[in-house]
Amino acid sequence: MQETNPHETLRGVFAAALTPMDGDLNVDNKAFAAHCRRLLEAGCHGLGIFGTTGEANSLSAKERAAALEALVEAGIPGERLLPGTGSCALTEAVWLTRNALEAGAAGVLVLPPFYYKGVGDEGLYRFFAELVERVGDERLRLYLYHFPQMTGGVGIGVPLVGRLVESYPEAVRGIKDSEGSWPRIERLCRELPGFGVFAGTERFLLDTLRAGGAGCISATANVTVRLARRVYDLHAAGEAGEAAAAQRRLTGLRDALEAYPAIPALKSLMRSLTGEESWRNLRPPLTNLSGESEERLLEEARSLRLAEYAP
Amino acid sequence: MQETNPHETLRGVFAAALTPMDGDLNVDNKAFAAHCRRLLEAGCHGLGIFGTTGEANSLSAKERAAALEALVEAGIPGERLLPGTGSCALTEAVWLTRNALEAGAAGVLVLPPFYYKGVGDEGLYRFFAELVERVGDERLRLYLYHFPQMTGGVGIGVPLVGRLVESYPEAVRGIKDSEGSWPRIERLCRELPGFGVFAGTERFLLDTLRAGGAGCISATANVTVRLARRVYDLHAAGEAGEAAAAQRRLTGLRDALEAYPAIPALKSLMRSLTGEESWRNLRPPLTNLSGESEERLLEEARSLRLAEYAP
Numbered sequence: 001m002q003e004t005n006p007h008e009t010l011r012g013v014f015a016a017a018l019t020p021m022d023g024d025l026n027v028d029n030k031a032f033a034a035h036c037r038r039l040l041e042a043g044c045h046g047l048g049i050f051g052t053t054g055e056a057n058s059l060s061a062k063e064r065a066a067a068l069e070a071l072v073e074a075g076i077p078g079e080r081l082l083p084g085t086g087s088c089a090l091t092e093a094v095w096l097t098r099n100a101l102e103a104g105a106a107g108v109l110v111l112p113p114f115y116y117k118g119v120g121d122e123g124l125y126r127f128f129a130e131l132v133e134r135v136g137d138e139r140l141r142l143y144l145y146h147f148p149q150m151t152g153g154v155g156i157g158v159p160l161v162g163r164l165v166e167s168y169p170e171a172v173r174g175i176k177d178s179e180g181s182w183p184r185i186e187r188l189c190r191e192l193p194g195f196g197v198f199a200g201t202e203r204f205l206l207d208t209l210r211a212g213g214a215g216c217i218s219a220t221a222n223v224t225v226r227l228a229r230r231v232y233d234l235h236a237a238g239e240a241g242e243a244a245a246a247q248r249r250l251t252g253l254r255d256a257l258e259a260y261p262a263i264p265a266l267k268s269l270m271r272s273l274t275g276e277e278s279w280r281n282l283r284p285p286l287t288n289l290s291g292e293s294e295e296r297l298l299e300e301a302r303s304l305r306l307a308e309y310a311p
Numbered sequence: 312m313q314e315t316n317p318h319e320t321l322r323g324v325f326a327a328a329l330t331p332m333d334g335d336l337n338v339d340n341k342a343f344a345a346h347c348r349r350l351l352e353a354g355c356h357g358l359g360i361f362g363t364t365g366e367a368n369s370l371s372a373k374e375r376a377a378a379l380e381a382l383v384e385a386g387i388p389g390e391r392l393l394p395g396t397g398s399c400a401l402t403e404a405v406w407l408t409r410n411a412l413e414a415g416a417a418g419v420l421v422l423p424p425f426y427y428k429g430v431g432d433e434g435l436y437r438f439f440a441e442l443v444e445r446v447g448d449e450r451l452r453l454y455l456y457h458f459p460q461m462t463g464g465v466g467i468g469v470p471l472v473g474r475l476v477e478s479y480p481e482a483v484r485g486i487k488d489s490e491g492s493w494p495r496i497e498r499l500c501r502e503l504p505g506f507g508v509f510a511g512t513e514r515f516l517l518d519t520l521r522a523g524g525a526g527c528i529s530a531t532a533n534v535t536v537r538l539a540r541r542v543y544d545l546h547a548a549g550e551a552g553e554a555a556a557a558q559r560r561l562t563g564l565r566d567a568l569e570a571y572p573a574i575p576a577l578k579s580l581m582r583s584l585t586g587e588e589s590w591r592n593l594r595p596p597l598t599n600l601s602g603e604s605e606e607r608l609l610e611e612a613r614s615l616r617l618a619e620y621a622p
Contacts, residue, residue, distance in 0.1 A: 025401070057426035060372065060403040090336070090594055092371040113596045114426070115368035117461060118572075123596030130595055150428060152463020261429075283401055284441055285424045285434030 009174045009196025010106055010141075011214045012045025013205070013228045014082060015221035016053035018266055019067070021281040027059065027067040028278060033074035035270075035311075039222065040080060042311035043229030045215070047076075048109055048176070050084035052150055053219035053263055058283040061092050065099045078104025082217070086111030086145060090127060094134045097142075107141035109176055109217075114151035121160045128164055132171045140171045143196065147178035155179065158187055165192060176200055176217045182207060189213045202228045203254045206247040209235045220257045223269050223301075224250060227309040253309065256300050264289045265297055272298050273310050320485045320507025321417055321452075322525045323356025324516070324539045325393060326532035327364040329577055330378070332592040338370065338378040339589060344385035346581075346622075350533065351391060353622035354540030356526070358387075359420055359487065361395035363461055364530040364574055369594040372403050376410045389415025393528070397422030397456060401438060405445045408453075418452035420487055420528075425462035432471045439475055443482045451482045454507065458489035466490065469498055476503060487511055487528045493518060500524045513539045514565045517558040520546045531568045534580050534612075535561060538620040564620065567611050575600045576608055583609050584621050 017039060020031035036047055049071070050056035050064050059067070064083070072078050085096035085108040093110060100108050110131065112124050132140065144164070148155035156175070164172045174196020177185050182204055188197045189211035197213035199205060205216045205228060221228050227250045234243035257265060264282060268289055271279035280288055289297065301307075328350060331342035347358055360382070361367035361375050370378070375394070383389050396407035396419040404421060411419050421442065423435050443451065455475070459466035467486070475483045485507020488496050493515055499508045500522035508524035510516060516527045516539060532539050538561045545554035568576060575593060579600055582590035591599055600608065612618075 052426075057399040058401065058424065060398070060400045060406070063400070063402060087371070088368040089371045089374070090369065091374060095371070113369065114463070115363075115461060116596055117463070119596040120598070123598045126595035126598065150426060150463075152425075152428070152461075284437035285427055285430040287431070287434045287437065 007169065007173065007194040009194070009214050010046055010082065011196070013043065013202070013215055013221060013225065013232050014046045014048045014198065014217040015039045015044050015225055016048040016051040016217050016219045018222050018263070018270060019050070019054040019059070020278060021283065022278060023281065025281055025283050027063060029067060029070035029074070031276070031278065032067060033071055033076055036071060036076045038311035039225055040076070042225045044221065044225055046080045046082055046106060048082045048084070048217040051109060051145070051217070052147060052178070053222070053266065054084065055263065055283055055286065056084045058286070061087065061096050064096060068100060068103050068105070072103050079106045081105045082107050082109050082143060084109045084111070084145065088113040088115045090130055090134070093131055097131065097135050097140070098137065101135070101137050101139050107143050107173060109143045109145045111145045111147070111151060112154050112156055114154045117152060117154060119154070121157060124154070124156065124160060125163060129167060132168045138170065141173045142171050143173060143198070144175040145178070146175055147200065149179070158184070158191065161188065162192065165195060174198060174214055185213065186211055201254060203251050205231050205250065206235060206243055219262045219266060220254055222266050223273070223306055223310040224253050225309065225311055227253065253304055253306065256304055260289065260293065260297055268294050268297060269301055269306065269310070272301070273307060318480065318484065318505040320505070320525050321357055321393065322507070324354065324513070324526055324532060324536065324543050325357045325359045325509065325528040326350045326355050326536055327359040327362040327528055327530045329533050329574070329581060330361070330365040330370070331589060332594065333589060334592065336592055336594050338374060340378060340381035340385070342587070342589065343378060344382055344387055347382060347387045349622035350536055351387070353536045355532065355536055357391045357393055357417060359393045359395070359528040362420060362456070362528070363458060363489070364533070364577065365395065366574065366594055366597065367395045369597070372398065372407050375407060379411060379414050379416070383414050390417045392416045393418050393420050393454060395420045395422070395456065399424040399426045401441055401445070404442055408442065408446050408451070409448065412446070412448050412450050418454050418484060420454045420456045422456045422458070422462060423465050423467055425465045428463060428465060430465070432468060435467065435471060436474060440478060443479045449481065452484045453482050454484060454509070455486040456489070457486060458511065460490070469495070469502065472499065473503065476506060485509060485525055496524065497522055512565060514562050516542050516561065517546060517554055530573045530577060531565055533577050534584070534617055534621040535564050536620065536622055538564065564615055564617065567615055571600065571604065571608050579605050579608060580612055580617065580621070583612070584618060
């Protein structure tokens with residue numbers, strides 16, 4: 001990491017951490033801290049908490065802030081955390097972001113406001129610009145969160161990314177790109193050297209690192225973390241051949257898991273790996289896998305020896 | 312209104328009220344109360360506040376609750392208000408709904424959780440069912456808010472509406488249908504007689520009333536209210552021919568206004584009608600009309616004599 005680079009960025013393998021919930025569907029703070037600790041011990045460089053996988057939009061702002069505070073109190077280091085602090089409401093995004101900075105978070109991951117459609121880049125630029133200005137804190141390290149499939153098409157186009165970086169080079173440090181398009185990630189790495197480009201899937205981990213990107217922030221890394229970390233370390237050590245082989249195996253796991261609805265499937269796998277029934281708890285509108293679908297998933301996980309790579 | 316009908320519903324012409332904001336983009340409570348008062352005096356049976364037009368999703372839950380409280384304190388009768396209390400977070404929707412009931416609101420208008428896509432009817436059913444159960448208040452009058460264009464395709468299908476009404480006939484009283492499909496509204500009226508079907512546009516006002524629906528909740532009613540009310544009253548008086556003529560004129564206004572982005576256009580019109588510059592204030596990601604576009608809009612409004620129908 002180049003400490004003197006104004007564009008210094010987080011790097012590495014980040015799991016988009018699941019949020020364990022209790023029987024009343026409230027965040028289970030103890031189980032959450034335990035899960036985060038296991039992920040870090042298994043090799044995550046950091047954790048994207050309160051992202052799509054963390055059911056963040058199913059939690060109120062207050063619930064997100066309280067859960068972050070509880071994590072830090074439980075000893076999870078803030079500098080390993082990249083909490084989602086986006087909201088369709090500018091005021092709420094500001095509040096959540098300030099709160100995350102107070103908790104010592106390494107950065108924040110921010111969705112565009114996703115309710116209004118077709119608003120154009122100018123409106124999205126104004127949202128992010130106002131966010132940076134209103135937060136008004138030089139500790140701010142903002143990672144844009146691009147996931148048009150979930151935001152109903154409201155995306156952060158490459159020119160908008162460039163404009164934001166140009167306006168706020170100290171604050172706007174990177175992007176999580178979950179669109180799933182390699183050409184787009186490659187373009188971001190090429191056009192914005194030094195910018196913290198994270199692929200939203202470990203499928204592109206090695207390619208992203210080779211292109212000069214920062215790494216990946218991925219849902220499935222909740223269960224593939226050890227293998228994803230191996231890819232990262234082999235690449236860092238210059239073991240190109242071994243890195244590629246590990247990446248092929250990692251991509252195979254991702255292929256298998258992608259056939260299922262991500263969050264219910266990952267919670268099912270965690271239940272199976274830990275034996276803790278409470279991993280079944282999901283906030284509506286998410287629902288559990290059917291019994292049949294879950295059985296098939298667990299069968300596949302066994303045959304792929306997923307347990308070796310899980311935290 | 313059949314007081315003894317368990318499916319008693321609100322009825323009439325509702326404006327989806329704009330939310331005036333001050334220079335810091337906070338809700339301008341005084342201007343909001345003044346706007347609501349003018350709309351009621353101009354003939355609105357009630358007001359859908361904190362809907363899409365009200366920039367509700369650009370406000371935090373706390374801001375929405377505080378603005379509702381301020382409206383009621385300013386003398387706007389709660390029984391004329393239908394606040395939006397939806398949120399992607401179940402807990403927040405529950406909190407907002409309870410808050411609206413405490414403020415004496417006639418009912419609440421609730422979007423489905425719109426972040427996760429492709430969740431299926433079961434997950435949406437669970438969300439609304441949990442909402443009703445957790446609010447646990449017999450005063451609850453829930454109006455479903457169907458607007459798939461804004462929720463990225465997350466809609467409330469007719470079978471799901473039917474299932475919710477069957478499970479919670481006392482609570483689930485109606486729907487605002489903003490999809491813009493007349494066959495769908497007609498089907499809702501036919502399959503659920505007595506249910507409070509509101510068209511999301513005054514374009515379908517007369518048709519909806521004829522089909523046994525409740526009326527309309529419309530953005531453009533912020534400026535067309537007097538004419539929309541005339542349609543309603545002529546229909547109620549059995550003046551079929553005059554009602555149809557008034558509806559044709561109303562549809563003409565709607566046609567003209569629909570060519571512009573709704574919220575910026577309506578705020579421009581209000582600025583022009585009232586002379587109050589603060590009507591230009593919009594929260595990002597919304598942006599004002601370009602000067603040229605605004606000029607064209609105001610020109611059209613003049614030639615359509617919009618001022619005669621506005622509050």
